[in-house]
Amino acid sequence: MRIKGTKKNNVTLRQRKIKNNQFSLYLDIYRDGVRSYEYLKLYIKESPRTAAERATIKETLVLAEKIRTLREAELNHNAFGFTPPHKSKVNLHDFCKQYISRYANKDIRMIYGSYVRFVDFLNQYHPSLATKLTAAQLTKPLMEEYKDYLYVHGKGEGPRSYFQRFKKILNAAVEDKILPENPTNGIVCRSDIGLKKDILAWEEIERLAQAKCGNPEVKRAFLFCCYSGIRFCDIKRLTYGNIDFSNNRLQFEQAKTKGHSSNSIVTLDLSPTMQAIIGAKGSKKNKDLIFHLPSHNAALSVLSHWVKRAGIDKHITWHCARHSFATLILKDGSIDLRTVSGLLGHSSLKYVEQYTRIIDDRKKKALNSLPEIKIRD
Numbered sequence: 001m002r003i004k005g006t007k008k009n010n011v012t013l014r015q016r017k018i019k020n021n022q023f024s025l026y027l028d029i030y031r032d033g034v035r036s037y038e039y040l041k042l043y044i045k046e047s048p049r050t051a052a053e054r055a056t057i058k059e060t061l062v063l064a065e066k067i068r069t070l071r072e073a074e075l076n077h078n079a080f081g082f083t084p085p086h087k088s089k090v091n092l093h094d095f096c097k098q099y100i101s102r103y104a105n106k107d108i109r110m111i112y113g114s115y116v117r118f119v120d121f122l123n124q125y126h127p128s129l130a131t132k133l134t135a136a137q138l139t140k141p142l143m144e145e146y147k148d149y150l151y152v153h154g155k156g157e158g159p160r161s162y163f164q165r166f167k168k169i170l171n172a173a174v175e176d177k178i179l180p181e182n183p184t185n186g187i188v189c190r191s192d193i194g195l196k197k198d199i200l201a202w203e204e205i206e207r208l209a210q211a212k213c214g215n216p217e218v219k220r221a222f223l224f225c226c227y228s229g230i231r232f233c234d235i236k237r238l239t240y241g242n243i244d245f246s247n248n249r250l251q252f253e254q255a256k257t258k259g260h261s262s263n264s265i266v267t268l269d270l271s272p273t274m275q276a277i278i279g280a281k282g283s284k285k286n287k288d289l290i291f292h293l294p295s296h297n298a299a300l301s302v303l304s305h306w307v308k309r310a311g312i313d314k315h316i317t318w319h320c321a322r323h324s325f326a327t328l329i330l331k332d333g334s335i336d337l338r339t340v341s342g343l344l345g346h347s348s349l350k351y352v353e354q355y356t357r358i359i360d361d362r363k364k365k366a367l368n369s370l371p372e373i374k375i376r377d
Contacts, residue, residue, distance in 0.1 A: 011072040021046040025064045092133040114165035121149040140183045141297045148317045163189035200324040211310035218302045221291040224277045225321035232318040236293045241286030
C-alpha cells in the first residue's frame with residue numbers, strides 16, 4: 001500500500017521502502033531554503049492482506065499525520081516569531097540558572113553578575129516577576145528599564161558590560177526556543193550616557209506640569225515622585241491611610257526593603273506642592289488608593305508621549321523622577337548626604353554618592369563651557 005506525500009506549508013509526510021515489504025514513514029521538513037528529515041520510526045506494510053492489518057496501517061497514518069501537524073505548527077510558530085506552546089511557560093529564571101551553571105568561559109563572573117543585577121532590578125520594581133518570569137513577560141520595555149537601572153546603579157563600563165552579558169544569556173534562550181526573539185535587540189547601552197537621559201531640571205519639571213498628559217493619574221503620580229523620590233512600586237500602593245493630614249506627613253513602608261531593613265519605613269513632610277497633588281481626603285477611606293495607576297509598562301508608555309509633548313528631548317523613565325529628586329535637592333549644597341539618604345529610604349550612603357558624582361560632573365561641564373582667553377604677559 002502506497003501513500004502520496006501530502007505537502008502542507010513546509011512539512012511533508014513521506015514514505016521510504018525498506019526490507020520485508022514495508023515502508024518507513026518520515027517527515028520532509030523545508031525551512032528557509034534548508035531541507036531536513038525526521039524519521040518517525042513508524043512502519044506500514046506495502047500490501048495488507050487482512051482487515052486487522054489495514055486497520056493498523058490506518059492508525060499508524062493517523063499518528064504520523066498528528067506528528068506532522070505538530071511539527072508544522074512549531075515551524076510556523078518559530079517563523080512568525082512565536083515561542084512553541086510547550087516552552088512558552090518555562091520559567092526564565094530556571095533557564096538563566098542552568099545556563100550559568102554550564103557556562104565555562106572566563107567572563108563567568110560578569111555573566112553571573114548580570115543576572116544578579118537583573119533579579120535585584122525585578123525585586124525593586126517588579127517583585128511579582130522576581131521568582132517566575134515567562135517569555136511573554138520579558139518585553140522590550142522591561143529591558144529598557146533594566147538598562148536604565150544599570151545606568152543609575154553603575155558607572156564607567158559597568159552598565160554596558162552587564163547589559164551585554166545578559167543579552168548573551170537571552171541569545172541562548174532564543175537558540176533553545178525559550179524566547180521567540182531577544183527583547184534586548186535594538187537597545188543600545190553605552191559606557192557613559194551622560195546626564196541628558198537621567199535628570200530632569202526644575203524648569204523641565206515645570207514644563208511637564210503645564211503639558212497635557214494622556215493619563216491624569218500618571219501625571220499626578222510622576223510629579224509627586226519628582227517632589228518625593230518615591231519609587232513606582234511604592235507610589236502605586238499609597239493609600240489615604242499613609243497620610244497624616246493633621247501634620248501634613250506621609251509615612252509608608254518600602255516594598256523593596258520590607259521586612260529586612262531598619263530603613264524600610266520612610267517618613268516625609270508634605271510640601272505645599274505635594275499637598276496640592278494629593279488633595280483633600282474628603283469622604284475617601286484610609287484603604288482607598290491616592291493614585292490609580294496602570295501597569296508599569298503602560299505608565300511608561302504614557303510618560304514617553306507626555307515627555308515628548310512637553311518638548312523634552314530626553315529618555316525619561318519613572319526612575320528618573322527619583323534620580324532627579326535626589327540630584328536637585330543636593331544641587332545647592334545645603335543638604336547633606338545622610339539627610340538625602342533618609343529621604344530616599346537608603347540604608348547606606350553609598351547609594352546616594354552616585355548623585356554627588358552627577359553634581360560634580362555638572363560643575364566640571366559648567367567650568368569647561370567658559371570661553372577660552374589668551375593672556376598677554
